[in-house]
Amino acid sequence: MQEIIKNYVIKEYVEDDTELTYDSPLISGGIVDSFSMVSLKRFLENKYNISIPDDKATPEAFDSVNKICTLVREYLK
Amino acid sequence: MAYSNTTRGMYSDILTGLKDAGLFKQERFIHSAQAAEIEVEFPAGAPLKKVINICANNYLGMSSHPEVVKAAHEGLDSHGYGMSSVRFICGTQDIHRTLEQMVTKFLGTEDTILFPSCMDANAGVFEAVLTKDDVMISDRLVHASIIDGIRLCSAMHDTFKHSDMEHLEEKLQLHNDKRLKLVITDGVFSMDGDTAKLDKMVELCEKYDALLFVDESHSSGFIGKTGRGTHEHCGVMGKIDIITTTFGKGLGGASGGCVSGRKELVELCRQKARPYLFSNTIAPPVVAGVIKVLEILSASTDRRDKLENNTAFWRKGLIEAGLIIKAGDTPIVPVMLFNAKLAQDVSRDLYDEGIYAIGFFFPVVPQGQARIRTQISAGHEIHHLEKALEAFRKVGKKYDILGKSKQEIIDRYGM
Incomplete structure (x- = not known):
């Protein structure tokens, strides 16, 4: 899951040669702007067949690949 | 007095921070x-x-054009200094509607509504025509006023990489379940000076049944063979659903803006757009000046x-x-x-x-x-x-x- 999400973030948001780790700060680091989070949320919901409530899709919860994985696992249960 | 020394100090620190950061x-x-x-x-x-x-938006040199200045003087004499009212109470003069009709003809659209500025037009248009069932898909380099307008709208928002038509198509597919999809772009991008691929965008919008919004502030009056804008340059006149533009740049340089496009959407702005409803519109001498600008630009290229x-x-x-x-x-x-x-x-x-x-x-x-x-x-x-x-x-x-x-x-x- 980590690699799938990381690859999606790189393809979708990274427009230069910025290196990305599973803990790179995505929102607070300026890689993903808060406007663009919506496509990330929709990608996760489609990919894992889950529904993430809007109030859980916060900049903090989306701030790294690892944090996103934690969030997704919560709704996979 | 609630403005204590502590509060003053807090704001002073913020200003010092801006200076230290070179901002x-x-x-x-x-x-x-x-x-x-x-x-x-x-x-x-x-x-x-x-x-x-060499840093003004005075693209056509109209800011101090003698005929425009003369027209503004005459407008001041005939229609006064201000209206002291919003449009729908007692703030609409004959020249406001004349200007709206002239802009409609100039841009090749169905109807137009004036706003105090294009910043206000962009702030008001999205929430007037979209709901939470819709999605806005904007280029990542659109102007700050569009971003503010998007923030004020309850529709979902997503972005596509600057001028990347493949990425836009992916986003149109991703959001195909939405009631309405509105693609949002600048015509000419203000920081890089590049031009939107409106011909491709029209194709994609037709393919995916999406609406197209273009801010023409840095193109109206001079882009395209007769200066109508990026839509003329790209051969898609009449195919843009919503155009916003300003009278503060090429079209005279004073102030004011508008939403121009499909007549139902313009009428919705007249009914619902908050900067139109709760602010005076363009002052009479400026309206008279912009009318003269459009006369000059329509008569000659x-x-x-x-x-x-x-x-x-x-x-x-x-x-x-x-x-x-x-x-x-x-x-x-x-x-x-x-x-x-x-x-x-x-x-x-x-x-x-x-x-x-x-x-x-x-x-x-x-x-x-x-x-x-x-x-x-x-x-x-x-x-x-x-x-x-x-x-x-x-x-x-x-x-x-x-x-x-x-x-x-x-x-x-x-x-």
Whole structure:
């Protein structure tokens, strides 16, 4: 899951040669702007067949690949 | 008094922080009318200096055009200074509707509604025509006023990579379940001076049954063979659902803006757009001035033709001098310096040489893309541009950036 999400973030948001780790700060680091989070949320919901409530899709919860994985696992249960 | 010393200190610290970060903006006082040559007091208290202005949005040189000034005087005499009312109470004059009809004809749309500014038009239009069941898909480099308008709207929002049509198509597919999809772009992008691929965007919008919104603030009056805008340039007149534009740039330079497009959407703005409902509209003398501007531009393409020739001369001159500019053919010509301090130093030295041009750097443009944004006008004569080129050559030589690659400049000055 980590690699799938990381690859999606790189393809979708990274427009230069910025290196990305599973803990790179995505929102607070300026890689993903808060406007663009919506496509990330929709990608996760489609990919894992889950529904993430809007109030859980916060900049903090989306701030790294690892944090996103934690969030997704919560709704996979 | 609630404004305690603690509160004052807190705000002082914020301002100090802006200064320390090099983000503190200072106004320069112009003592003359807006034109190719202006008299400037800078810094405050300094003697007046006559400089050539190459950073105004005065693309067609209409800001001080004698016929426009005369028309504004006549409008002031015949229709007064202000309306003291919003449009729908008792703030609509015959000339407001005349101007809306003239803009509709000029842009080739169905109807138009005036706003106090294009900032207000962009702030009000999205929430007026969309709901939470819809999605807005915007280019990642759209103007700040569009971003503010998007924030005020309850519809979902997503972005696509700048001018990347494959990415836009992916987003249209991703959001195909939404009631309405609105694709949002600038016609000409204000920082890079590049032009939206409106022909491709119209194709995609037709394929995916999406609406198309274009902000034409940096194109109305001079882009396209008769200056109607990017939609004329791209051969898609009549196919843009919503156009917003300003009267504060090419179309006179004073103030005001509008939403122009499908008549039902314009009518919805008249019923629901909050900046229209809760603010006075454009003042009568300005309306009279814009009407004259549109009359002049509809009668002849001389001014946009002169701007096109000036732009070609300027771009060629900068390239021949060995400077790096953003490719394109619009009168927005960024001279790339990459380093923020270098951009500020070059701007200061140009001013010493009698050339008024401003450095832009992060966060206004992305990190490492600092530049001097130059803007050409039909009000410039070739001798103005030759003098400005000479200044760029002199200052460029001082900093040893002429003929140097991006990497060489970055190696020397950093990002």
